[in-house]
Amino acid sequence: MDIENSSIDTWTIEISPNKRFFKIDLKGLWSYRDLLAMFVKRDIVTIYKQTILGPIWFFVQPIMTSLTFMFVFGGIANISTDGIPHILFYMSGLIIWNYFSECFIQTADTFSQNANIFGKVYFPRIIIPISKVISGLIKFSIQFVLFLIIWLYYYFQDNVLQPNYFILLTPLLVVLMAFIGLGLGVLFSSITKKYRDLKFLINFGVQLTMYITPIIYPLSEIKSNSLKLLMMFNPFSHIIEAFKYSFLGRGEFDIYGLLYATCFAFFVFVFGILVFNKTERNFIDTV
Amino acid sequence: MSEIILKVENLSKIYRLGEVGTGTISHDLNRWWAKIRGKEDPASIVGQVNYRDEIAKSDYVYALKDIDFDVKRGEVLGVIGKNGAGKSTLLKIISQITSPSSGFVKAKGRISSLLEIGTGMHPEMTARENIYLNGSIMGMRKHEIDSKFDEIIEFAGCIMYVDTPIKRFSSGMSVRLGFAVAAFLEPEILIVDEVLAVGDAEFQKKAIGKMKDVSYNHGRTVLFVSHNMSSVQHLCSSCMLLKDGQLDSIGKTGLIIDKYLKINKSSKSFKRKNNFEEIYVSDLKVISENKDSINSGDNIEIQLFYDSIKIDLNSNYEFIVGLWNENSADQFMLTNNYINKEIKLKNKTGCIVFSVKKIPLNNGIYSINTMIKKNNICMDFQEQVFSFNIENNNYYNSGVSYPNNYNGIYVDFSMNLL
Numbered sequence: 108m109d110i111e112n113s114s115i116d117t118w119t120i121e122i123s124p125n126k127r128f129f130k131i132d133l134k135g136l137w138s139y140r141d142l143l144a145m146f147v148k149r150d151i152v153t154i155y156k157q158t159i160l161g162p163i164w165f166f167v168q169p170i171m172t173s174l175t176f177m178f179v180f181g182g183i184a185n186i187s188t189d190g191i192p193h194i195l196f197y198m199s200g201l202i203i204w205n206y207f208s209e210c211f212i213q214t215a216d217t218f219s220q221n222a223n224i225f226g227k228v229y230f231p232r233i234i235i236p237i238s239k240v241i242s243g244l245i246k247f248s249i250q251f252v253l254f255l256i257i258w259l260y261y262y263f264q265d266n267v268l269q270p271n272y273f274i275l276l277t278p279l280l281v282v283l284m285a286f287i288g289l290g291l292g293v294l295f296s297s298i299t300k301k302y303r304d305l306k307f308l309i310n311f312g313v314q315l316t317m318y319i320t321p322i323i324y325p326l327s328e329i330k331s332n333s334l335k336l337l338m339m340f341n342p343f344s345h346i347i348e349a350f351k352y353s354f355l356g357r358g359e360f361d362i363y364g365l366l367y368a369t370c371f372a373f374f375v376f377v378f379g380i381l382v383f384n385k386t387e388r389n390f391i392d393t394v
Numbered sequence: 395m396s397e398i399i400l401k402v403e404n405l406s407k408i409y410r411l412g413e414v415g416t417g418t419i420s421h422d423l424n425r426w427w428a429k430i431r432g433k434e435d436p437a438s439i440v441g442q443v444n445y446r447d448e449i450a451k452s453d454y455v456y457a458l459k460d461i462d463f464d465v466k467r468g469e470v471l472g473v474i475g476k477n478g479a480g481k482s483t484l485l486k487i488i489s490q491i492t493s494p495s496s497g498f499v500k501a502k503g504r505i506s507s508l509l510e511i512g513t514g515m516h517p518e519m520t521a522r523e524n525i526y527l528n529g530s531i532m533g534m535r536k537h538e539i540d541s542k543f544d545e546i547i548e549f550a551g552c553i554m555y556v557d558t559p560i561k562r563f564s565s566g567m568s569v570r571l572g573f574a575v576a577a578f579l580e581p582e583i584l585i586v587d588e589v590l591a592v593g594d595a596e597f598q599k600k601a602i603g604k605m606k607d608v609s610y611n612h613g614r615t616v617l618f619v620s621h622n623m624s625s626v627q628h629l630c631s632s633c634m635l636l637k638d639g640q641l642d643s644i645g646k647t648g649l650i651i652d653k654y655l656k657i658n659k660s661s662k663s664f665k666r667k668n669n670f671e672e673i674y675v676s677d678l679k680v681i682s683e684n685k686d687s688i689n690s691g692d693n694i695e696i697q698l699f700y701d702s703i704k705i706d707l708n709s710n711y712e713f714i715v716g717l718w719n720e721n722s723a724d725q726f727m728l729t730n731n732y733i734n735k736e737i738k739l740k741n742k743t744g745c746i747v748f749s750v751k752k753i754p755l756n757n758g759i760y761s762i763n764t765m766i767k768k769n770n771i772c773m774d775f776q777e778q779v780f781s782f783n784i785e786n787n788n789y790y791n792s793g794v795s796y797p798n799n800y801n802g803i804y805v806d807f808s809m810n811l812l
Binding site: 117118119120121122123124138139141142144145146148149152153156157223224225226227228229230388389391392 | 409490493495500503507513519523535
């Protein structure tokens with residue numbers, strides 16, 4: 108046994124006061140992948156414990172919201188849906204938007220929700236937000252299957268729908284939503300852990316953003332130039348419109364807009380992760 | 395075996411006093427500004443040592459200051475100190491829950507911290523699911539849990555309830571389940587805070603036994619924080635004493651425990667009394683014939699000092715000294731009543747001496763309660779005013795003493811063959 112040699116420079120863990128901003132321990136993260144799987148399982152399994160319908164409840168929420176929208180915006184306010192069947196129009200926007208808001212709201216209170224665990228045991232904190240994004244993806248997939256069923260029904264029923272090859276972009280759109288949701292979420296969680304003011308804005312902000320995103324109305328309906336500019340500035344518009352265009356054949360698909368949204372998502376994601384990475388080390392002292 | 399597995403260098407941790415809220419941003423900006431100019435953190439200049447009884451001179455305080463020590467492979471290091479001495483902060487830094495303000499910790503291998511039992515368990519999930527969840531949180535891989543699953547269930551004693559949600563468990567059962575998972579962790583360094591304080595006596599025994607097994611038979615390193623001196627004495631080969639956030643001393647367990655008890659003795663809690671009635675115990679000393687330590691079989695003197703605002707020349711006073719062991723079980727009681735000795739006081743202050751020949755107690759930590767009665771009416775009663783350590787050393791002058799796990803008392807006896 109060559110203990111003398113091995114005892115020099117073989118520290119596997121070094122704890123120091125300041126971690127460099129860009130240093131992210133991917134290897135450490137990888138060794139905790141089983142924990143990630145357990146957290147996802149916990150999120151999914153515990154939702155429908157002691158219910159009769161179980162995961163079917165995941166269907167109910169988008170259907171109910173779509174029906175409400177059909178009634179309020181389609182029926183009473185009579186907002187155009189570009190000739191698309193109402194249920195499809197609202198659902199297409201809603202499920203992908205819901206995925207974002209799920210990712211964002213769930214990750215935005217990472218620190219306050221998990222203060223108890225974080226105070227007792229170490230693991231890379233980013234595991235928790237990532238697990239929320241993955242369990243959100245599972246819920247999204249279930250809702251997406253529901254959407255596909257309704258979509259197929261209308262596709263064979265009448266030929267209003269004009270799907271196209273841009274459908275292949277769907278995974279990218281979902282990833283973009285996840286990146287923005289996660290990036291903003293961890294950024295907000297890092298700020299709110301010390302200054303709690305922001306948390307009052309989160310739900311409100313998500314709702315407000317939803318209304319300036321073409322979910323309940325088509326982008327083509329916007330005539331005012333300044334509003335149009337706002338819509339163009341909003342990266343979600345491009346993602347939602349791209350989704351609607353690829354499946355329904357209506358909407359304003361703009362490849363540069365999508366590129367802008369991609370850059371935005373990437374930037375928010377990287378920035379959020381870096382800030383989170385910096386914050387996680389001392390959070391327990393200030394929470 | 396002398397390989398150093400954990401190294402702590404110049405470790406300090408600063409906390410802000412007062413409330414986080416208003417003014418925090420300006421504080422933060424202040425520190426940040428100093429940082430980008432490459433100056434020292436203003437907090438660490440003004441931070442004061444953690445004397446909690448004094449009025450704060452600055453907004454920042456050192457919870458830990460310049461801690462330095464090494465731990466070798468297979469060593470079980472006890473960490474003792476009064477409440478607020480920085481024990482938990484130290485453990486939190488080593489287990490990476492919070493980061494130090496300055497200094498370094500270096501370690502080889504995995505560190506698992508057991509600051510709580512059953513962290514992250516979810517009441518809606520079954521025992522099986524929770525074992526996997528809790529195990530993963532503690533840093534185990536799935537295949538490790540797979541291979542130990544049966545043992546864990548057996549250790550927890552809940553084979554029958556494997557697929558029952560733990561919200562249906564009794565609280566004791568969930569604690570056992572949590573501990574069972576922790577017991578099968580295999581980190582190179584295990585950090586244990588006073589988790590053993592929960593659970594019944596049998597469970598504590600099992601837990602201590604398991605920890606001993608882990609360190610002696612598997613060569614694991616354990617850092618153990620406890621206020622229970624007998625657990626520390628049984629478990630730890632060496633010990634460190636923290637005082638006001640600073641490392642007071644580190645060394646052999648017996649010596650450090652003695653030192654800790656001496657610190658306790660001189661603590662301010664003893665000097666009390668604005669509201670005593672007439673007479674009270676103002677100080678207490680235990681003196682042994684061999685100056686430095688008290689051993690079984692020594693002749694000892696317990697000196698009880700009293701102070702009073704008035705004394706009654708005609709009344710009968712009774713001075714009582716009672717000894718507790720660490721579990722607060724009575725050992726013996728000394729009073730002038732038992733030996734029909736009347737005590738008439740003449741002075742307002744004074745000292746009563748109790749002489750005990752060949753103290754028959756085994757090694758351990760003992761504490762003293764005192765009471766003063768006047769005409770059978772209690773005037774003053776104080777619990778655990780003084781603690782001391784008795785070392786097991788040759789009661790019979792034969793070089794032979796009780797084995798370590800035997801807790802009985804000694805008696806003076808002789809034997810003859812008739």
